Every structure is written in C-alpha cells, then in structure tokens.
Amino acid sequence: MREATALLPRRREMHPVAYYPEYKTSAVRSPSLPLLSMESTPSEEHGPCFGHSAIGSLDNNLITNYTQGKALALGERIRVHGQVLDENARAVPDTLIEIWQANAGGRYRHIKDTYFAPLDPNFGGCGRTLTDANGGYEFFTVRPGAYPWPNRANDWRPMHIHFSIFGHAFGQRLISQMYFEGDPLIELCPIVATVRKRSQLERLIAPLDMQNARSMDYLAYKFDIVLRGYRQTKFENKPQGM
Amino acid sequence: MAQELDRLIETPSQTAGPYVHIGCLPSFAGVEGVYPQDLAVTPFAQGAAGEIITITGSVYDGTGTPLCDAVLESWQADAQGLFAGQKGADEKVSGFCRFAADKDSGEFTLRTIKPAAVHGRNKQIFAPHIALWIVARGINIGLQTRIYFEDEDNHADPLLARIEQDHRRATLLAKKVSTGTYRFDIRLQGEGETVFLDL
Numbered sequence: 001m002r003e004a005t006a007l008l009p010r011r012r013e014m015h016p017v018a019y020y021p022e023y024k025t026s027a028v029r030s031p032s033l034p035l036l037s038m039e040s041t042p043s044e045e046h047g048p049c050f051g052h053s054a055i056g057s058l059d060n061n062l063i064t065n066y067t068q069g070k071a072l073a074l075g076e077r078i079r080v081h082g083q084v085l086d087e088n089a090r091a092v093p094d095t096l097i098e099i100w101q102a103n104a105g106g107r108y109r110h111i112k113d114t115y116f117a118p119l120d121p122n123f124g125g126c127g128r129t130l131t132d133a134n135g136g137y138e139f140f141t142v143r144p145g146a147y148p149w150p151n152r153a154n155d156w157r158p159m160h161i162h163f164s165i166f167g168h169a170f171g172q173r174l175i176s177q178m179y180f181e182g183d184p185l186i187e188l189c190p191i192v193a194t195v196r197k198r199s200q201l202e203r204l205i206a207p208l209d210m211q212n213a214r215s216m217d218y219l220a221y222k223f224d225i226v227l228r229g230y231r232q233t234k235f236e237n238k239p240q241g242m
Numbered sequence: 243m244a245q246e247l248d249r250l251i252e253t254p255s256q257t258a259g260p261y262v263h264i265g266c267l268p269s270f271a272g273v274e275g276v277y278p279q280d281l282a283v284t285p286f287a288q289g290a291a292g293e294i295i296t297i298t299g300s301v302y303d304g305t306g307t308p309l310c311d312a313v314l315e316s317w318q319a320d321a322q323g324l325f326a327g328q329k330g331a332d333e334k335v336s337g338f339c340r341f342a343a344d345k346d347s348g349e350f351t352l353r354t355i356k357p358a359a360v361h362g363r364n365k366q367i368f369a370p371h372i373a374l375w376i377v378a379r380g381i382n383i384g385l386q387t388r389i390y391f392e393d394e395d396n397h398a399d400p401l402l403a404r405i406e407q408d409h410r411r412a413t414l415l416a417k418k419v420s421t422g423t424y425r426f427d428i429r430l431q432g433e434g435e436t437v438f439l440d441l
C-alpha cells in the first residue's frame with residue numbers, strides 16, 4: 001500500500017465559487033466564513049478502496065444495465081471515455097467512477113423529478129466502473145437531453161453527465177459534470193458559470209471524438225479528468241510519459 | 243516569461259445537483275435493479291473491534307432549513323487509529339460510509355465504530371474524528387468537515403487548535419446524547435456556521 005504523503009493544496013481559484021447568486025440555491029448553501037486551511041493529514045491522505053468484485057460486467061453500460069441486457073435504452077448511442085490523471089500527470093488506476101444522467105428526453109429516474117418528459121422504461125441513468133492500469137475508463141450510454149429547471153424564469157441545463165470520482169485519498173474526492181462540445185446552452189447556464197475561469201470551464205466540455213466512434217453504432221466523446229496530486233520528493237517528480 | 247511548470251490542474255468541481263442519489267445511492271432515488279445494493283451503506287462488518295456508536299444530525303442552510311437532498315460521506319480510522327489497508331488495520335472496518343439526509347425530515351444517521359486517535363507526520367496526534375464530505379444541490383464544491391467527540395480529550399488536536407474562536411471549535415464536536423449516541427448538526431451558513439476545511 002502506498003505510503004501516505006501530503007496532498008498538494010487544492011487550488012480553490014480553479015474551482016467554482018461557492019456563492020453565485022445567479023445559481024439561486026447557492027446563496028443559502030455556501031459558507032460565508034473562510035475555510036480552515038492546513039496541510040493534509042492521514043484522514044485526507046488515505047481513502048476507501050473498491051475492488052473489482054464490487055463491479056458488475058454491465059455496470060458501465062447504461063444502454064443495457066437497467067434491463068440487465070433485455071432491452072435497449074432510447075436515444076443517441078454514445079461512448080464516453082477518457083483517462084484519470086493526477087496533477088503530477090500520473091495515471092490513477094483502479095479508482096471508482098460513478099456517473100448519473102437524465103434520459104434522452106431530459107428526465108431523471110428520481111422520485112423528486114417531476115418534469116413531464118417521459119421516463120424511458122429501459123433506462124435507469126446510473127453507471128460505474130473502475131479505471132484500468134493506465135487510468136483509462138469508458139461508459140456506453142445515450143446522450144442525455146437538456147432539461148428546464150426552476151431557477152430564473154427560463155433556465156435550462158445543457159446536456160450533461162454527472163461524474164463522481166474517488167481517487168486513492170479521501171482528499172481527492174471530486175464530483176463534477178461533463179458537457180458536450182457545441183451545445184449552445186453551456187453559455188447560458190448559471191451552474192456552468194460558477195467556474196469563473198474560462199480555461200477551467202472549457203475542461204468540462206468533452207470534444208466529439210470521431211476516431212473512437214464506431215461506424216453504424218455510437219459516437220464518442222473524450223473526457224479526461226485530473227485529480228489532486230501528492231507532494232513529491234525530488235527523485236520522483238517525473239510526470240508519466242515524459 | 244519563465245519556463246512553464248509541468249503540472250496539471252485539478253478538474254473543476256460542479257454541484258452534485260438534486261439527483262445525486264441516482265449515481266451514489268440509487269435505491270434512495272427509486273432506481274432498483276442496476277446494482278445488487280447501494281455502495282458503502284455501512285462502514286463496518288459484524289465482529290469489528292470497538293464501540294458501536296450512532297450519530298444523528300441535520301444539515302441546515304443559511305435560513306435554518308434542513309436540507310432534504312444532501313448526500314454525506316464519512317471516512318475514518320478503526321478502533322486502533324488505523325485506516326483500511328494499513329498494516330494491522332481491522333479487516334472488518336472499511337471506514338467508509340455513504341448516507342443521505344431523509345427526503346422529508348432532512349435527518350441523517352451514521353452508525354459506525356468509534357475511531358481512535360490517529361498518528362500523523364511530525365509526531366502529530368489527531369483526536370478521534372470522522373472526516374465528512376457533504377454534497378447537494380447549491381453546493382458547488384463538496385464541503386469537508388470533521389466530527390470530533392465532546393467526550394474525548396481534544397485539547398492537543400492540531401486541527402482544533404488552529405480554530406481561534408471557542409464557539410466555532412464547538413461546531414466540530416458531536417454532543418453526547420446517551421451512551422453510544424451522539425448529535426452532530428451542520429450549519430452551512432450564518433449563525434453557528436460549521437467550520438469547513440481545506441486540507
């Protein structure tokens with residue numbers, strides 16, 4: 001097991017602001033006092049570990065996992081794939097990624113979603129996988145629909161997939177969202193806009209990746225993810241592949 | 243201009259949103275049949291060493307209203323102060339648990355093993371604590387905090403020692419209700435605001 005070393009401090013300016021009144025709920029759910037900062041401790045440097053035995057063979061296929069392969073989800077078939085690295089450009093292998101999303105009509109299978117777009121009887125909307133030895137992962141799913149939400153009078157979420165990533169340390173824990181290249185609703189969304197740095201916001205937009213699409217089957221989108229890195233000693237600071 | 247540092251930047255966070263349960267606790271959302279069961283519904287198995295405790299609480303917004311859509315994750319050491327995977331750690335303690343605020347009342351419950359103090363670098367000793375991570379709609383980056391226990395010796399804890407105001411330090415102490423039962427409320431904003439962490 002890896003020797004626990006300090007995590008690199010989180011660069012908070014690269015993350016969304018907590019208080020962003022155009023995203024109205026954040027106004028009452030954002031701390032008003034500064035966070036208490038210090039170097040990471042064992043509680044942040046260790047983290048839960050999930051074995052391959054916990055993951056089923058269909059878990060990363062949202063087209064089939066809700067019906068256990070009996071019927072296919074409705075919508076535009078896509079493959080979403082990428083690599084998980086840390087800030088030192090090291091691959092993060094064997095880490096759990098969970099995703100959830102609306103169906104092709106923009107409706108979530110959730111007790112609290114009352115949007116009148118129909119549920120797809122063949123679509124649950126969740127998937128999970130472990131990264132391989134190179135940090136690689138893939139999901140098969142359908143393109144989620146955009147959907148309206150109660151915020152300003154006529155706000156719509158761009159098409160998106162929610163991502164939850166563990167890393168190997170509790171301090172690397174991250175939840176984010178993947179958007180789709182070319183979606184005009186990205187520019188209008190106040191949740192997207194909580195990320196104030198343009199270059200960071202663009203990292204949430206997955207490009208169309210025709211090289212990894214499959215003829216007569218699915219389109220592909222590439223979404224790479226970077227987790228916090230560890231402080232390194234001078235003998236181990238060579239990024240992977242460089 | 244100087245040379246560029248060959249460092250990547252962490253992917254920015256985005257809110258977990260109101261439907262986070264679909265991905266993290268699908269049976270809570272009403273999504274059944276994809277996985278045999280939700281992940282990490284308990285942080286220990288029968289036979290784990292140590293005292294079994296129950297911690298109950300709510301997450302309140304800046305208006306004093308409990309969140310009914312929050313998801314929490316806890317991560318902790320075992321009853322010897324060791325984390326899962328460390329040499330000698332209790333194999334019956336995974337240390338990780340995921341739980342949701344109740345969709346009507348907003349109350350959450352964590353049933354776990356009381357952790358022991360943890361030894362860090364430079365001879366630091368951290369009083370028994372449970373790391374918490376809170377996500378919900380309106381929270382743009384997951385909030386980290388810690389549960390310490392009012393009935394433990396916390397005076398030398400390096401993290402608590404950095405909090406200047408006594409009444410703020412108290413926001414990290416679970417209150418003992420009865421033997422094995424604690425209350426820990428989290429206030430996101432305003433009066434009694436919980437100390438949130440960046441470490």
Ligand SMILES: [Fe+3]
Binds near residue numbers: 102
């Ligand atoms: Fe969403």
